[in-house]
Amino acid sequence: MLFMTLPLVDLKRRYLSLKLEIDAAIKRIVDNSSFIKGEDVILFEKEFASYCHKAYGVGCANGTVALHLALLALGIGKGDEVITVPNTFIATSESISYVGGKVKFVDIDEKAMLMDLDKLEKAITPKTKAIIPVHLYGQMVDMKHLMEIANKHNLKVIEDCAQCHGAEQHGRKAPYNDIGTFSMFPAKIMGAFGDAGIIVADTKEYADKMKMLTDHGRLDKYNSAFEGYNYRLDTLQAAILRPQLKKLDEWVARRRKLAKLYDELLHGIVETPFELPGNKHAYYMYVIKTKKRDELMKKLKELGISTGVHYPIPLHMQPAYAHLNLKEGSFPVAEKCAKEILSLPLFPEMTDEEAEYVAECVKKSV
Numbered sequence: 001m002l003f004m005t006l007p008l009v010d011l012k013r014r015y016l017s018l019k020l021e022i023d024a025a026i027k028r029i030v031d032n033s034s035f036i037k038g039e040d041v042i043l044f045e046k047e048f049a050s051y052c053h054k055a056y057g058v059g060c061a062n063g064t065v066a067l068h069l070a071l072l073a074l075g076i077g078k079g080d081e082v083i084t085v086p087n088t089f090i091a092t093s094e095s096i097s098y099v100g101g102k103v104k105f106v107d108i109d110e111k112a113m114l115m116d117l118d119k120l121e122k123a124i125t126p127k128t129k130a131i132i133p134v135h136l137y138g139q140m141v142d143m144k145h146l147m148e149i150a151n152k153h154n155l156k157v158i159e160d161c162a163q164c165h166g167a168e169q170h171g172r173k174a175p176y177n178d179i180g181t182f183s184m185f186p187a188k189i190m191g192a193f194g195d196a197g198i199i200v201a202d203t204k205e206y207a208d209k210m211k212m213l214t215d216h217g218r219l220d221k222y223n224s225a226f227e228g229y230n231y232r233l234d235t236l237q238a239a240i241l242r243p244q245l246k247k248l249d250e251w252v253a254r255r256r257k258l259a260k261l262y263d264e265l266l267h268g269i270v271e272t273p274f275e276l277p278g279n280k281h282a283y284y285m286y287v288i289k290t291k292k293r294d295e296l297m298k299k300l301k302e303l304g305i306s307t308g309v310h311y312p313i314p315l316h317m318q319p320a321y322a323h324l325n326l327k328e329g330s331f332p333v334a335e336k337c338a339k340e341i342l343s344l345p346l347f348p349e350m351t352d353e354e355a356e357y358v359a360e361c362v363k364k365s366v
């Protein structure tokens with residue numbers, strides 16, 4: 001068998017696949033020096049919102065501030081409990097603390113590794129004000145069920161869509177409900193050449209509030225209605241993202257094709273990802289499970305294949321959340337999954353031969 005080296009994602013190949021468009025976009029912005037609040041920001045907001053079938057898009061600096069802005073727009077504040085999962089990137093829970101809210105975790109289900117909606121209902125208290133479901137790895141939480149629970153208890157919902165550009169549920173693009181936040185960190189399904197993010201929404205009041213918050217609460221240049229932030233999306237990043245949006249459906253289709261290939265080749269060898277009925281998984285990450293995870297990771301590395309663990313330490317077990325006093329055993333499913341998960345290389349520019357090589361290496365390593 002030949003030897004290949006394969007990264008987890010290959011940003012260089014992504015750039016090369018769109019080099020002409022991206023180079024032209026960069027040149028255009030540099031030539032007219034419209035670095036802040038340029039036309040491309042407005043155009044990207046419109047195009048991305050329209051792609052998601054949402055009325056409004058609000059570009060912002062990254063996916064973390066996108067969550068912060070959404071919580072502010074919904075009026076979540078001091079002492080309000082916000083429920084999310086422990087198996088996400090810390091940005092999700094950090095945003096809750098930014099507004100003075102209380103982070104409340106609920107465990108996940110073992111198959112899809114998404115928020116366990118049976119446990120969600122039990123975690124709700126009179127102080128609970130919002131839920132942040134995380135559409136992890138590119139797959140959406142069962143939103144019909146989640147919205148029934150949210151509506152019954154009069155809770156706001158913000159969908160963390162940082163990993164699910166182009167994902168769908170019952171033919172509906174993410175986010176399913178009113179507000180969804182996206183990250184365009186370079187390695188995400190769509191990636192800026194630096195940090196970038198966007199929020200999409202259907203409610204004008206929320207969109208207007210968030211847009212103003214990104215730019216110091218300004219009414220005009222030297223007149224602010226309220227204190228805001230400098231959370232703007234750079235024109236250059238918006239211009240680099242616009243050609244990527246045109247490719248998004250094609251990229252997601254290719255990700256799904258590679259995932260199906262892995263599914264077939266790895267069936268019975270390791271536990272392959274579970275796609276919930278009605279979901280169109282975007283496969284931001286192709287996450288397998290095996291009891292021999294660390295061993296497999298090491299062997300694959302020796303064979304030239306980079307893998308990742310998303311994420312190795314559940315949030316409640318990190319020093320940042322020691323004050324919550326949630327000991328090991330608090331969220332047994334998330335803790336168990338964290339020990340068994342492994343993300344294999346998957347990106348649209350990867351060839352079938354490369355996926356076959358990875359699968360072959362997994363087979364001989366477990």
Ligand SMILES: *Cc1c(COP(=O)(O)O)cnc(C)c1O
Binds near residue numbers: 064088092162
């Ligand atoms: C990447 C990510 C974020 C944060 O996005 P940044 O652009 O890096 O700030 C938030 N939530 C999830 C689930 C993510 O994967």
